[in-house]
Amino acid sequence: MSRSSASVGKASVGKASVGKPLPRVDPQARVALPTRVYAAFLGTPIGRWTAINVAPRVDPLLLRTTGGRIGMGLMLPSALLTTTGAKSGLPRTSTVLYFHDGDDVVLVASNFGRDAHPSWYYNLRAHPRVRIGKDGDGAEWLAAEVTAADERRRLWDSADRVYPGYADYRLRSAQVGRTIPLIRLRPA
Numbered sequence: 001m002s003r004s005s006a007s008v009g010k011a012s013v014g015k016a017s018v019g020k021p022l023p024r025v026d027p028q029a030r031v032a033l034p035t036r037v038y039a040a041f042l043g044t045p046i047g048r049w050t051a052i053n054v055a056p057r058v059d060p061l062l063l064r065t066t067g068g069r070i071g072m073g074l075m076l077p078s079a080l081l082t083t084t085g086a087k088s089g090l091p092r093t094s095t096v097l098y099f100h101d102g103d104d105v106v107l108v109a110s111n112f113g114r115d116a117h118p119s120w121y122y123n124l125r126a127h128p129r130v131r132i133g134k135d136g137d138g139a140e141w142l143a144a145e146v147t148a149a150d151e152r153r154r155l156w157d158s159a160d161r162v163y164p165g166y167a168d169y170r171l172r173s174a175q176v177g178r179t180i181p182l183i184r185l186r187p188a
Helices: 033-042 045-053 055-065 119-126 149-162 165-175
Strands: 078-084 091-101 104-108 129-133 139-146 182-187
Touching (some): 045 055, 091 119, 104 139, 104 149
Antiparallel strands (some): 091 104, 104 182, 129 139
8 A cells, every 4th residue: 555645736647746647537438338337237226235335345456456457346437545544644545436627636525425425535634645546556646625616516517427326426415414525636
């Protein structure tokens, strides 16, 4: 696991700091039929259960072992995000879905629409310097929450194109009074 730390700079995607380039995910690109079918499966009770209970345990190992080629997300754009623990100060790695907005990377702290934010969200709030990569050996980025309403709307449109299940997650979160954070990563 990589250790995280913090600073903002301007660089092109994948050239920030050290680490392998993160493959570009264009939210405006047409989503292939197999990806749409898989996303629909994840919306079923068994798909949701698998995503919540199996994928978080299996994904980090699969992604590291296969160099980022195979994970539980299959066709969805997933990567390993390494944060510094908010309380422990130790490196913590989680699998996340991502997409690009210009040179920036956007993450959705959906936690499957449950009533609490994912732990990685609290970690990057406490320590905004993170690493993200397909196999855990990613470049350093600086994280910031997107709070402007118009930018959130625009990014949600993009996020829904990448993974349509986010619409369901927003509904589930709203039912428990939670607003899902959107996180922008800028090259460090």
